[in-house]
Amino acid sequence: SQKIEQNSEALNIQEGKTATLTCNYTNYSPAYLQWYRQDPGRGPVFLLLIRENEKEKRKERLKVTFDTTLKQSLFHITASQPADSATYLCALRLNSGYSTLTFGKGTMLLVSP
């Protein structure tokens, strides 16, 4: 069956360090992958999109990599801050014929001062 896996355990890091979150998928050949942030009691907010032919994408302190051979995306937050604490979701759009996104369960990030 098709799966998207994100670490279910929360990631705890110290302020100023780089946080790295992982998204693995099986049995997909996604057209692109997106990362969203979700705060408690709120809907997810779009952060970054990376296409299948792109290796890396950056936006301010955020960096996403996409390895279609490993079927993995890594999401990095450099110089992390307590305000970065949230749950981060990856989402895939499958190739042709699919118009919807399939979301992972998300990983909670906790940044301590």
Added chain:
Amino acid sequence: GAGVSQSPSNKVTEKGKDVELRCDPISGHTALYWYRQSLGQGLEFLIYFQGNSAPDKSGLPSDRFSAERTGGSVSTLTIQRTQQEDSAVYLCASSLEAGLSTDTQYFGPGTRLTVL
């Protein structure tokens, strides 16, 4: 500009009652999506609309669930004869057009449904 809005924000109902959840997408967005999220779970896709049509209803858990969209704008998700397992946060999202390569979805704040 205004984002996606949902109402009510909270709904408590008794088992067996029907509920209607409403979503107002961003103006100009032709695609609209419904998800539900249970405690500690990921987003579960329910249904999406492109305009007023629902090309994919595959995520609706049972025939107690239905949704409609009129005028290419507001959508309502109806759950008939609610069960306790229907308790969850129901999220609505909209995007410019389903299937676009940059199909970024903008989410509303959700409706928290509690079935007693």
